[in-house]
Amino acid sequence: MAMTITEKILAAHAGKTSAQPGDNIWVDVDVLMTHDVCGPGAIAIFKKHFGQNAKVWDPEKLVIIPDHYIFTEDPHALRNVDILRDFVKEQNLPYYYDPGTDDYKGVCHVALAQEGHNRPGEVLFGTDSHTCTSGAFGMFSTGIGNTDAAFIMGTGKLWVKVPETMRFEFHGTFPPYIMAKDILLQVIGDIGCDGATYRTMEWAGDAVMQFSMEERMTLCNMAIEAGGKNSVIEADSVTEKYVRERSDKSYSIEHSDADAKYIFRKSYDAAAMEPVVAKPHSPDNKALARECSDVKLDRSYIGSCTGGKLTDFLAAAEILNGQKVKIETYIVPATREVEHGIRETKIDGKTLQTIFEEAGCHIGEPSCAACLGGPKDTFGRTHGTEVVVSTTNRNFPGRMGSKQSAVYLASPYTAAASALTGHITDPREVMPAKV
């Protein structure tokens, strides 16, 4: 029977030869990821149901990445990290990235990839809705709550309803000012923020396959903003190269059959794409960047699992190089590895770090930071009526801290271009050499 990548992966993990949309099946879990916000709750539920002395099903398969509330003085937030530490010790878990030590990484979805926990064909659950990011590796990955995570800790299994798949194809070549973020905001705007509810978003086409792993991760990251269960891109040589540099475990690459059934299919001309923003207060409130030039800004924020990878900062630096920002501009690398990249990577002989410092940006420590507001002392958090252009993924009311602030989601190019002018700016206006 013809199947999509997602159907094949789920079938294989349920010990079946086929899986059809709507089937409720129990799957074996390859990796469970949790972090400081949800880990303590999941651990408490695990102990409640499996006993105070219970052991997790497989310590090699549980990955704990504190990232949300790290650089804060909030005593409750710090206590949550202590709970994770105690659990890691008690369970003897090999994959824990402890804040305040050399092991600390940063934002979980980027760290999962960088530390080699993503492999094609695998099933990964995480207590974070953006776990769909890992689908960039040709695997099934999705977000779950504390109860489901506790259930996996005890059993290594979880029930899944096999999703229908929507396929988005991009053909041709993207113009140089277009990033994965633009494509995503375009598609979410087209289908609406519940347009993919319970479904898989499969990305394909020669234009998509030209993307680096980081850009593919951005593309998969925001499936949840369309309500999607997971996102997936078939693994190819780009994926294999990235994975082989970081993991020596075996994996299997699944392909969608040519006659697989899709609930929806849409094909886009890559060359026709334009820089897009999502206006407040919903990720599907789409507009072209050039149509929003009357929007005056107080702040530009470049960071998060969506827009805080090295590719994102390279794009921002290209625009900020030799210029001064007009508004407060925050740079938050997703992980230590990205931070290292900012310090080492050069444009015109200058490191990105120097470019950002000379432009007048504030550079923060790797973590989720103001992407989700967080404790009052969080770097870059809004406290009043700020109007922000941001490379993050959500602009719901209050998401970056203050209920009165307004957030425009955009690509790193657009966020950097807007930082230079103080209003929403199509990057083509400040990067004429690229048009």
Added chain:
Amino acid sequence: MKEKFEGRAYVLGNNVDTDQIIPAAHLVYSLSDPEERKKYGEYALSGVPAEGAGLPKGNTPFIEEGKWQSEYSVIIGGKNFGCGSSREHAPACMEIAGVQAVIAESYARIFYRNSVDGGFFIPFESEKLLTEEINTGDELAIDLKANTLTNRTQNKTYSLKPLGDVKDIIEAGNIFEYAKKTGLIPA
């Protein structure tokens, strides 16, 4: 599982996301500590913008100042209820505040799943959008056998969609009880 229950309505709009249900700044408290849990009740639905809080009038707090439980136990939502993050603190804070059921036109997937697997309350789907028919404060009664919602204040009855696949988990209480019943984990 109870067959019938009653409560007063608290009406919200479309796309109520998890940051509105429980703003991220409050996610630091322990859900297992009996005293600290109350904080979640106190802040339940505190991120909803004032004009959308308790429709149609708005400006009606779900939780009164200084309290952690609500006088409203049935939430009426529109489309895509609970979109956003996977935080289980969202359904949990609603249960702590006293919510017994949510009736929405549609749900975001993770929120729906969390409500069922954690056994916090029953997420019903309405046959049609009810946010403009029901007023905050209306007296409601839900009949699980008949799959109906009756608005006693307005004397109207609506049908609810059958619970479908997840009914077995809801009946068992949560995913753990369900797994015990089906022999997946030892009872």
